[in-house]
Every structure is written in structure tokens, then in C-alpha cells.
Amino acid sequence: MTNKEKKVKLSIGGDQEALLFLLKQEKEKLYRTAYSYVRNEADALDVFQQTVLLAIESIHRLREPKYFTTWLMKICINVSLGVLEKQKRVISMDDLKFQSLSTEIATSDEKMDLLNAIYQLDEKYKTVLLLKYYEDLTFEQIAEILGEPIGTVKSNGKRALTKIKKILKGVYIDERTKQI
Template sequence: MTVNEKKVKLSIEGDQEALLFLLKQEKEKLYRTAYSYVRNQADALDIFQQTVLLAIESIHQLREPKYFTTWLMKICINVSIGVLQKQKKVISLDNQKFQSISTEIATSDEKLDLLDAIYRLDEKYKTVLLLKYYEDFTFEQIAELLGEPIGTVKSNGKRALAKIKKTLKGVYLDERTKPI
């Protein structure tokens, strides 16, 4: 049993200091995940706080200490999706952000287009891509986290990539193949 698993076990038994230690270890990952969904600092902080509160309230329900990070990430994802659904939020750039972005080099524009394409995907596709490529989860971990078969997760990942390629094909592929 690892040190963290021992701390998780202590947390389940009611040790608040152990739980706070574990939450501090996961705070950056939780914030990044929340931010990747809402793309807004204030909302991401609210999601982070809600996630921590839910974790504190329900740590006693965690059965397997080795799944603490997965359990915590699932709470964060569910809270993020809930916030998006509740607000039915439309993400737009204000003038100041647009001006600062327009001064960036082409690769930054491509990154923004890619992120925009990801955020336009259905939740099931977006979640797989964000966890796989931004949080470095394996397909097995994602399947476990989402409670879905690994084949479904892999299929959703492939479909998501195909949709993004289709979306960006007209923007970048056509421009690069034009004769000068």
C-alpha cells in the first residue's frame, strides 16, 4: 500500500488532515480539468470549490483507496458538466481577449481553433479528448472513470478526432495545399 493509499484510508476513517493533504496534491489537476470545461477562471474556481466540498462530504463512501484520484476527477467532471448545463453557457471572447489573441503567432491561432473544435463536440467526445490529451489519462483510466467499456471510450476518442479533423480540414488543409 502506497503512502497516498494510507492517507486515503485515514481520510475515509475521518482524518481531515490526511484528506486536506490529498486534496492539496490534486488541486492543480482539478482546476485544470474544471477550466478545460468552462474556460472561465471564476467558474473553474467555483467548480473546484464544489468538488472539494463534495469530496469532504462523501469521502466515507469511497470503497477503494487506490481509486481516490479517479473518484475525485469524476466528481469534478460531473460538477463541471452540471455547471455548463445549468448555465447553458455560450463561450465568447471579449474584445480585450480577442485583441491579445490576434497578436499571437499562427501556431497559437491553430491551438485556439483546435480548442474551439474540441469545445463544440458532444460531452462524451469532449470528455475523452480532454482526459486523454490534456490530463494524460490512459483509455483504461478513462473507461474506469466514466464507468463505460474501454471499447466505447476508444470509439468515442476516434470519433472525436475524426470530427475535429473534418471541422479543421477546410481551415488548414485547404490553405496548405493552395499553390503560392
């Protein structure tokens, strides 16, 4: 049993200091995930706070300590989707040009084109790509978070990449044609 799993067991048993320690370790990942969904700082902070509150209130329901991070990410994603559902917001492509996924991502044209393409995808495809490539989760972890079979997650990942290639191919072929 890892040190993290020991802290999770203590948290499940009611040790709030252990839980706060674990939440501090996950805070950047949670914020990044929230921001990747809601795409603005204020909403991302709200999602983060709601996620932490829900985690504190429901840690006693976590059955397997080794799935703490997966469980926490699932809460964050569900809260993010709930915020988006409540707002029924439509983000224009112009808004996306001026926002980045996180402070770690450079604002190069290619990365912005990639983000724009990702945000054009259906939710199931976007979620797999964001968790896989921006949160560095394995397909197994993503399947656990989403509660879907691993085959479905892998298929959605492959379909998402195919759709991204089609979207980006159109952008870059059009630009090359203009220059010639």
C-alpha cells in the same frame, strides 16, 4: 499499498489532515479539468470549491483507495457539467480565441485552432479528449471516471480524433488555398 493509498485509507477513516494533503496534491489537475469545461476562471474556482466540498462530505463512501483520483475527477466533471447545465451558456467562437485551456498551453494559432475544434465536439467526445490529452489519463481511468466500458471510451476517442481532423483539415486547406 502505496503511500497515497495509505493516506486515502486514513481519509476514509476520518483523518481530515490526510484528506487535505491529498486534495492539495490534486488541486492543479482539478482546476485544469474544471476550467476546460466551464472556460472561465470564476466558474472554474466555483467548480473546484464544490468538488472539494463534495469530496470532504463523501470521502467515507469511497470503497477502493486506489481509485481516489478517478473518484475525485468524476466529481469534478459532474460538478462542471452541472454548472454548464444551470447556465445553459453558449460560448461563441470569438470568446474561445481569447481564452486558453490553462496557463500551461501556449496561445499559438495551431493550439487555439485545436481547442476551437475540440469545443465543437459533442460532450462525450470532448470529455474523452480532454481527459486523455490534457490530463494524461489512460483509457482505463477515463472509463472508470465516466462509468463506461473501455471499448466505448476508446471508440469515442477515435471518433473524436477523426472529427477533429475533419474540422482542422477544412481550416488549414482553406488557409493554404487563400495564400496560393
